[in-house]
Amino acid sequence: MSQLAERAPLFTDEMEGGLTLTLATEEATRCLLCFDAPCSQACPAGTDPGAFIRKLRFRNVTGAIRTIKTNNPFGWTCGAVCPTAQLCELACSRTQIDRPIQIGKIQRFIVEHGWNMGFSPIKKQAAAKGKIAVVGSGPAGLTCARELALSGYEVTVFEKKGLPGGNLRYGIPPFRLSEKGVEREINEIAALGVTIKTNTPIEGKDGLEKLKDQGFKAVFLSPGLWRPIRLGIEGSNLDGVMSATDFLGTLRGPDSDALAAKVKGKTVAVIGGGSVAMDTAQWAKKLGAKDIYVLYRRSYTEMPAEEKEKIQALNDGIHFLILTQPVKYNGNGTLKSIVCRRTRLGGPDDSGRRRPEEVPGSDFEMSFDMAIEALATQPEAELKDFEGITWNGALVSAEGESLRTSLPYVYAGGDIVRGPALVVEAVADGKRAAEAIVNHLEGKGE
Ligand SMILES: Cc1cc2nc3c(=O)[nH]c(=O)nc-3n(C[C@H](O)[C@H](O)[C@H](O)COP(=O)(O)OP(=O)(O)OC[C@H]3O[C@@H](n4cnc5c(N)ncnc54)[C@H](O)[C@@H]3O)c2cc1C
Ligand code: SF4
Structure with a gap:
């Protein structure tokens, strides 16, 4: 095994509990390679642990990195903060024998290992299909932005705060989620051609309408919940x-x-x-x-x-x-x-x-x-000003599968639709909304 392979991961300095390649591979060797892997079915964002653990087990490390990063732009973040004991690891078949595979730790290690190797599996696409706006740069907004950029759209993310990341930056403490790791995942998204405009809130009753007037063909609304009760x-x-x-x-x-x-x-x-x-x-x-x-x-x-x-x-x-x-x-x-x-x-x-x-x-x-x-937290009061958006109590109302709102060009997801939820659920919403937007704009049927 090369020294590079065994080197301590770069992104765990502020956080506890990182694995090495040997430990991660040994852990992957405990995997039962289940058919219809229950762990994969339990991941809201479709990160597919069954596939990346299998690849690691058979020493296909780059394949494992590709699986995670293709399915989840915040694969490292989710590996660090997902409540895995309630999701993939709860579903893991190995639990019936002794204890679940440490899926979260393996996931985090694999992404860090890719960074250490300088391997980036996701390639930039030409942005030729028109402009789309995203409101809010939390995990929901940035995931949606990445998926749309990979589908060939020119995406601009509008962010109210001084730095992007939402709760990944301003909520979850750095001793649980290293800022360097979050920055790395955000930079990967920006490198695909996504423009992130910070200190640029979208507000006012015609805030969404104005985006449409500026030529954005669709809007993904993911401002989260920032008003403390x-x-x-x-x-x-x-x-x-x-x-x-x-x-x-x-x-x-x-x-x-x-x-x-x-x-x-x-x-x-x-x-x-x-x-x-x-x-x-x-x-x-x-x-x-x-x-x-x-x-x-x-x-x-x-x-x-x-x-x-x-x-x-x-x-x-x-x-x-x-x-x-x-x-x-x-x-x-x-x-x-x-x-x-x-x-x-x-x-x-x-x-x-x-x-x-x-x-x-x-x-x-x-x-x-x-x-x-x-x-608890609730939406910022000024969001209620947006004309044409229907609210379901304190939250934005969006259609089950497509996440489309009452304004036909606006989709919404993450905490603003779910209430206080999880990073992995925000990622899932970003992916779903991006797919629905592409289907709608390209007439693929919803
Ligand atoms: C302290 C804390 C700890 C947490 N720990 C965990 C954990 O361990 N595991 C886990 O899975 N989840 C955890 N969560 C929950 C998780 O962080 C959220 O579910 C997730 O970040 C929601 O993502 P989002 O994209 O919907 O919104 P957010 O992350 O809230 O991002 C929304 C973004 O929109 C911006 N915005 C708001 N209004 C506007 C506007 N008008 N114009 C432009 N931008 C705007 C905000 O500034 C923000 O950057 C935690 C949350 C907190 C607060
Ligand atoms: S459920 Fe557990 S044992 Fe089965 S494929 Fe997933 S990680 Fe492996």
């Missing part, structure tokens, strides 16, 4: 109280050092029980917070974060205050304490989870320097 309790405007969206986003921008200094040595409350709450708590920990408490109004079992995230947080010394509801932030300009109320679980709510009920007379107060609300 807040508790709205007394004291929310105190210094030290913020949303997780602001906390995570600020740490990726020019004010990161100032925020980091505010966290160091402090007692931090993170309010919420999902994956974003766990990421927020973990990042506060890495910044040197003295004590971190996750405040959650239901019980441990109802916390929506993945089990492994919760266990990791507990192992890292993050405290969980369950059945606890903040009711007031106290302080004089700056947060000093939080008044909390005990809750108990009642009957199931619309989501099927048991409803938290406040316990009268159970208020207690705890000292905190910071409170970070990691509740």
Whole structure:
């Protein structure tokens, strides 16, 4: 085996757990080479682990790289952040013998190995079929852009923020998803001729219409969910109280050092029980917070974060205050304490989870320097201005298969249609919408 082949992958420096070629190949050798591979059927984006693991097993490394990158422009990202235990690895037949194949780790390794080899399997196509616009440069938008560029269209992605990537850049922390790796996958897409215009929001009631007037034949709308839902309790405007969206986003921008200094040595409350709450708590920990408490109004079992995230947080010394509801932030300009109320679980709510009920007379107060609300997110208010778009409650309404909206030239996907979802689902939507757009524009029937 050559030294190059065994060299540690380049893109794992900020992240734990990368494989080497030997380890990845050994792991692939455990694969049962299933007919109609259940792992492949379980991948929402059609990354086809059954095929790339088979190729790796038989030492066809370039073939494995080609399979991943053809099927999923964010193959490396998905290898790093997909909840594989709920998707491909849950479906893996090998589980019935001992334990599933480590599909996510193999996937991430194969892509990194391709980068180390300087092998890029996807080639640029001539853009001769007309212009298409994409609104938002998250995984949904950039995937759609790449697929359309590969089909011969001239694609422009309009992005509101200063850098492309959506939640891959401003949400998921770099200790779980290295910025260098994300940049590499975005650069691969740009290298196919996709233009990404940052600091260029599409907004206003005629925002989409104007794109049409500029000659874009179709629009893919994928602006995600960037407006945090807040508790709205007394004291929310105190210094030290913020949303997780602001906390995570600020740490990726020019004010990161100032925020980091505010966290160091402090007692931090993170309010919420999902994956974003766990990421927020973990990042506060890495910044040197003295004590971190996750405040959650239901019980441990109802916390929506993945089990492994919760266990990791507990192992890292993050405290969980369950059945606890903040009711007031106290302080004089700056947060000093939080008044909390005990809750108990009642009957199931619309989501099927048991409803938290406040316990009268159970208020207690705890000292905190910071409170970070990691509740849900919803679409930015100005998106509702777009004329002709039908909404399904808080989300954009789009047809099941084609993802076409009520405006015939506009398709939509990713979190804006699904609600808070997964990177791999955003990739899946980008692929589906691109296919529907091509079929529509080229009269192939939908
Ligand atoms: C903290 C956090 C951790 C997560 N962890 C995971 C994980 O471990 N695994 C996983 O699979 N998923 C995870 N997710 C979810 C995942 O990141 C999202 O499901 C995914 O990014 C959605 O992709 P998207 O393309 O729909 O939108 P986004 O990634 O939100 O991108 C939308 C983009 O559109 C831009 N935009 C918004 N409005 C406009 C406008 N008017 N004009 C132009 N541009 C606009 C935004 O600035 C943004 O760049 C996490 C999310 C968060 C917040
Ligand atoms: S389900 Fe598991 S054992 Fe079967 S092909 Fe996929 S990775 Fe291999």
